[in-house]
Amino acid sequence: xxxxxxxxxxxxxxxxxxxxxxxxxxxxxxxxxxxxxxxxxxxxxxxxxxxxxxxxxxxxxxxxxxxxxxxxxxxxxxxxxxxxxxxxxxxxxxxxxxxxxxxxxxxxxxxxxxxxxxxxxxxxxxxxxxxxxxxxxxxxxxxxxxxxxxxxxxxxxxxxxxxxxxxxxxxxxxxxxxxxxxxxxxxxxxxxxxxxxxxxxxxxxxxxxxxxxxxxxxxxxxxxxxxxxxxxxxxxxxxxxxxxxxxxxxxxxxxxxxxxxxxxxxxxxxxxxxxxxxxxxxxxxxxxxxxxxxxxxxxxxxxxxxxxxxxxxxxxxxxxxxxxxxxxxxxxxxxxxxx
Amino acid sequence: xxxxxxxxxxxxxxxxxxxxxxxxxxxxxxxxxxxxxxxxxxxxxxxxxxxxxxxxxxxxxxxxxxxxxxxxxxxxxxxxxxxxxxxxxxxxxxxxxxxxxxxxxxxxxxxxxxxxxxxxxxxxxxxxxxxxxxxxxxxxxxxxxxxxxxxxxxxxxxxxxxxxxxxxxxxxxxxxxxxxxxxxxxxxxxxxxxxxxxxxxxxxxxxxxxxxxxxxxxxxxxxxxxxxxxxxxxxxxxxxxxxxxxxxxxxxxxxxxxxxxxxxxxxxxxxxxxxxxxxxxxxxxxxxxxxxxxxxxxxxxxxxxxxxxxxxxxxxxxxxxxxxxxxxxxxxxxxxxxxxxxxxxxxx
Numbered sequence: 001x002x003x004x005x006x007x008x009x010x011x012x013x014x015x016x017x018x019x020x021x022x023x024x025x026x027x028x029x030x031x032x033x034x035x036x037x038x039x040x041x042x043x044x045x046x047x048x049x050x051x052x053x054x055x056x057x058x059x060x061x062x063x064x065x066x067x068x069x070x071x072x073x074x075x076x077x078x079x080x081x082x083x084x085x086x087x088x089x090x091x092x093x094x095x096x097x098x099x100x101x102x103x104x105x106x107x108x109x110x111x112x113x114x115x116x117x118x119x120x121x122x123x124x125x126x127x128x129x130x131x132x133x134x135x136x137x138x139x140x141x142x143x144x145x146x147x148x149x150x151x152x153x154x155x156x157x158x159x160x161x162x163x164x165x166x167x168x169x170x171x172x173x174x175x176x177x178x179x180x181x182x183x184x185x186x187x188x189x190x191x192x193x194x195x196x197x198x199x200x201x202x203x204x205x206x207x208x209x210x211x212x213x214x215x216x217x218x219x220x221x222x223x224x225x226x227x228x229x230x231x232x233x234x235x236x237x238x239x240x241x242x243x244x245x246x247x248x249x250x251x252x253x254x255x256x257x258x259x260x261x262x263x264x265x266x267x268x269x270x271x272x273x274x275x276x277x278x279x280x281x282x283x284x285x286x287x288x289x290x291x292x293x294x295x296x297x298x299x300x301x302x303x304x305x306x307x308x309x310x311x312x313x314x315x316x317x318x319x320x321x322x323x324x325x326x327x328x329x330x331x332x333x334x335x336x337x338x339x
Numbered sequence: 340x341x342x343x344x345x346x347x348x349x350x351x352x353x354x355x356x357x358x359x360x361x362x363x364x365x366x367x368x369x370x371x372x373x374x375x376x377x378x379x380x381x382x383x384x385x386x387x388x389x390x391x392x393x394x395x396x397x398x399x400x401x402x403x404x405x406x407x408x409x410x411x412x413x414x415x416x417x418x419x420x421x422x423x424x425x426x427x428x429x430x431x432x433x434x435x436x437x438x439x440x441x442x443x444x445x446x447x448x449x450x451x452x453x454x455x456x457x458x459x460x461x462x463x464x465x466x467x468x469x470x471x472x473x474x475x476x477x478x479x480x481x482x483x484x485x486x487x488x489x490x491x492x493x494x495x496x497x498x499x500x501x502x503x504x505x506x507x508x509x510x511x512x513x514x515x516x517x518x519x520x521x522x523x524x525x526x527x528x529x530x531x532x533x534x535x536x537x538x539x540x541x542x543x544x545x546x547x548x549x550x551x552x553x554x555x556x557x558x559x560x561x562x563x564x565x566x567x568x569x570x571x572x573x574x575x576x577x578x579x580x581x582x583x584x585x586x587x588x589x590x591x592x593x594x595x596x597x598x599x600x601x602x603x604x605x606x607x608x609x610x611x612x613x614x615x616x617x618x619x620x621x622x623x624x625x626x627x628x629x630x631x632x633x634x635x636x637x638x639x640x641x642x643x644x645x646x647x648x649x650x651x652x653x654x655x656x657x658x659x660x661x662x663x664x665x666x667x668x669x670x671x672x673x674x675x676x677x678x679x680x681x682x683x684x685x686x687x
Contacts, residue, residue, distance in 0.1 A: 029479075030472065031566075031632030038566040038599070038631060050480055056630075057568075067598035137498075139482055141375065233381040235405075238570035239630045253597055266598035269570070274588045323401060323572055323628035325373035325380040 003196075004170045004181070005188035011161070011168050012046045015098070018180065019043060022129075024096040025062070027055030037061040040097070049099040051163070052151065053139030054315040058245035059097055059104045063111065063124045067264035070120075070252065075259045085263070096129045096180060103144045103313040105132050105156035107245030112156075113307040114248065120265075129176050132157035141316030143329055145205025149313055152200040162196055169196055210310045212336055213300055221301055222293070226334045231292035233324040238269035240318035240326070241295065246311045249275070270295050296331050342490050347463060347530040348395040351435065354461055354527055355390040358433050364459055365414050365430040368403050369393045376486045377471045381406060395435070396488055397469040397506065400627040403434055404443035404578035408452045431457045437465035438533070439513075439622035441522035442655030443578040446618055449655075449662060452581055462525025464533025467507070467514035468623070469493070472632060474509050478502075513623035513636060516541035523656055542644045544637060560605070566631045567604045569597075573625035573635050574611055579618050586610060612638035617646040617663040618654050 006014060018024055027049070028034050028041040035042065039057020049055075071085040108125065115121040135151035138144070144151060154160050158177030162169045169188050172181050213221075241247040251268035254261055268275055271292075276285040285291050303311035312328065319327050341349070355367040371382035371392040379399045383406075384390045414430040436444055441462060447453040475483065478495060487494040493504050514520075518541065521533035540546070548559060571587070574580050586594045587607055595610070596603035612635070619639040626636040647653060649672050652663040 028566075030475075033562045034566050038568050053482065067600055140484055229383075232383055233406075235572065235575040235628070237572035237575040237628070238568070239572045239628070242568045242570045243630055251597065255596060264598055267568075272571075272588065273584075274590065277590070319375065321630040323576055325375065325378040327374045330374065 002172045002178070002181075002185075003188040003193045004172070004185040005164075005192065006168045006170060006186070008048075008166065008168070010186075011048075011170075014170075014182075014185075015043075015046045017182070018096060018098075019046075022094050022096050022180070024098050026098045027057070030056050036065065043098055047099075049101075049133045051137040052101075052135035053142060054101045054103055054317060055099065056243075056317075058107065058243060058315070058317065059100055059130065060107065060111070060245050060248065062095065062097055062128050063108060063121055064248060064250065064265075064267065065124070066266040068120060068266070070263040070265055072263075073261045075256065075261060090123050092123070092127055094127050094129065096131060098131045100130045100132045100157065101135055101315070102132055102151060102153035102155070102157065102160070103142070103149055103315040104245050105130055105160075106144075106149050106153055106313045107315075108156035110246050110307075110309060110311060110313065111248050126176075129158045129180050130156065131177075131180075132160040134160060134162040136163055139316065141319045142314060143316060144314035145203070146209055146329075146332070147310050147312050147314040148205050148207040148210060150200060150204040152196070152203050154200075164192065164196070169193070171196075205314075207309070209332060209336065210304050213310075213332075214304050216301070216335070216338060218301060218305075221297065221335055221338050224334065224338045227289050227293045230326065230331065230334075231289040234271075234288055234292050234326060235323055236271045236273075236288055236291060237323065238267075238271055239321050239323060241269035241271055242267060243317040243321055245313060245315060245317075246299070251275075270298070292326075296328065296335070299328075300332060300335060342488065343466065343530070344396050344488060344490075348393065350529045351393050351395055351461070351463075352390050354529060355384055355393055355433065356387045358459060359384065359390065360387050363431065364433040366410060366432045367393070368406055368410060368432060368434040370395065370399045370403075370435070373398070376483050377469065377474060383410065395463070397466070397493075398471065399435075400468045400471070400511065400624065401576055402440050402443055402578050402622040402624040404436070404440045404447060405576060405624065407432070407434055407444065407458070407578070408447060408581050411453060411457055429454070429457055431459060433459035433461055435529070436460050436462050436522050436525060438517065438519040438521050438523065439465070439620040440578075441524050442519065442620040443622060445524055445655040445658055446620070447578065447581075448658060455658075459527065460522065460525045461527045461529050462522030463529045464522070464531065465514065465517070465520040466533075467510040467517070467520070468627075469506065469509050470511040470627070473511075474504070477504065477509070511623050511627065512544070513621045513626065513640075516543075517621065519620075519656070524658065542640065545641045545644050548637065548641070561601065563637075564604055564608055564633060564635070565601070567599065567608070567633055568631060569599055569604060569607065570630065572628040572630065573633075576624040576628040577615070578622070578624070579615050580611075608635055608638060611635075612642060615639045616642040617650070617652065619643055620654050 024043040025040040026043040028039055069088050071087050073085050074081045076082050138151050154173050158174045160171045172178050249268045250265045252265050254263050277283045285294055299311040358364045367384040369382055370379040372394050373380045377398045379396060410432050416425055448455050482497050483495055484497040491506050493506055495502050495504060516538045518536050518538055520536055595606045621640055626634055646663050650663040
């Protein structure tokens with residue numbers, strides 16, 4: 001795909017043109033008031049992200065918006081849709097998410113593994129254009145390379161912008177990206193493209209942790225002694241799961257009001273006791289330690305065993321925001337130490 | 340020279356070691372060092388060796404009383420739901436407690452969640468805890484890699500910068516208006532006695548919102564809670580929230596919708612706050628743990644102010660103080676009672 005070069009005013013003009021044509025979202029500051037996508041705001045003026053580190057909230061809100069209506073129905077028999085489940089018209093309006101870091105881009109690819117045949121996720125994927133910004137200086141809590149990612153990674157992104165001194169190299173990665181990019185742009189010189197590719201190759205992380213975990217015995221990891229002290233401080237809140245770009249669990253409910261019903265999907269968290277509560281009243285993960293263990297085992301063992309990569313992109317949000325400082329990097333180390 | 344908090348940490352370690360070695364307690368609930376700057380990790384020391392990890396600093400923002408009922412339960416010998424309680428005294432635990440934390444322990448004892456005889460309260464006069472968010476805001480756009488704490492200042496550094504800031508300038512809002520920094524009940528005192536603290540008008544932030552028009556208040560409320568992701572960190576960090584099943588988690592019947600729909604989110608926050616009426620000590624855990632920077636604490640603070648004005652009572656100041664919402668007094672305000680004959684139509 002094509003690579004273009006912009007100076008800062010040129011990039012600003014290009015973004016301004018985008019703002020006129022489609023809704024563009026960008027990261028909001030903590031505490032800043034947002035609309036339907038917490039942590040992201042409608043972009044009204046050009047704001048370029050800093051040198052590294054992810055936005056406060058992940059891009060999953062654009063792929064798993066909540067509440068997401070699965071079907072509607074009227075409870076009045078005589079209505080046209082009386083007692084019939086009707087699917088809403090597919091969401092098709094294009095949206096651009098600007099300032100996405102490579103870790104979040106990669107998360108969309110990873111979520112696509114279990115959601116490959118899921119209609120709504122695919123619809124949202126089709127209509128969402130991710131404009132990434134590479135990280136020249138990742139934050140101290142970033143560990144994308146340890147999960148197989150890269151601060152210059154392109155996976156899942158449609159466009160990736162990389163700072164190059166005072167200029168910007170803009171890589172168009174997909175057809176969706178090409179459509180947004182428009183025409184008449186200045187191609188980047190071949191030498192600069194080669195330099196960027198070299199930088200990317202050098203910065204790409206390894207799958208060593210993932211491979212080593214895959215080779216571990218599931219039962220040994222499950223029985224490891226550290227789960228008890230680790231889970232003791234856990235509050236069992238949903239901060240880690242809801243901020244995590246690769247936590248994709250949901251729950252479904254029917255809501256009824258004034259004779260109309262809707263079936264909605266919304267985020268659920270394996271940290272909540274209700275998540276595994278059976279109709280019988282039995283809860284197979286009724287204790288905190290079981291829930292904490294499950295969350296990490298899913299990301300670091302079960303998902304890799306089933307799909308290949310770790311279900312973690314190393315964005316570090318859970319590390320930063322956990323109210324009791326449970327640090328997944330330490331959990332990886334602890335798991336790797338299990339014989 | 341050692342700072343105040345270093346001295347306190349040293350005392351905590353010595354005290355914890357003493358209690359565990361003498362087998363007076365089976366667990367000591369405190370804090371250990373976190374993995375990031377400005378973090379401390381709640382930690383249970385169970386052996387004398389564990390106590391070396393205990394620390395005390397200005398970043399111990401989570402109220403440790405939150406863990407107390409579950410910790411005591413975990414120390415009991417396992418038994419089935421219908422088995423009789425074991426004979427003889429049950430194992431005890433020690434806990435660190437500042438002013439507000441100790442008040443929460445008082446409430447837990449009053450509400451029969453904690454047995455006074457099973458707790459050794461190690462009281463520490465709070466010097467106010469630092470709001471991580473305030474520090475980060477001061478250094479917006481720059482990553483903080485190290486924060487060294489001195490008695491009255493913080494040395495904040497990162498790549499290419501190293502600055503000194505005044506500690507009091509970044510103290511949490513709830514600590515700024517706190518008038519009870521000293522523990523109200525303790526078995527062992529750690530550090531020095533805390534002085535009296537005064538606040539000109541500790542409910543100024545509540546009044547600011549009360550003085551708005553109804554429409555403005557509604558707008559404030561909707562905007563403040565719009566970014567809530569329903570992670571329930573505020574609820575789970577709260578030592579008052581010990582119900583086995585919270586009303587938002589109840590499925591049969593379901594009291595409130597589950598999604599981030601604005602109505603559902605509002606119901607959650609309003610009901611959460613009301614469940615804390617007359618019980619909240621304004622410890623600030625809820626506000627400190629919110630990943631979205633929402634100030635839900637203002638709701639419970641409004642109720643604290645209401646309970647104070649209506650019933651003249653503040654939560655958890657003494658074991659024998661009445662619980663305002665379960666105590667009836669003849670002189671309680673009764674404006675809410677609807678009389679058969681409205682007063683202006685010839686009533687008494």
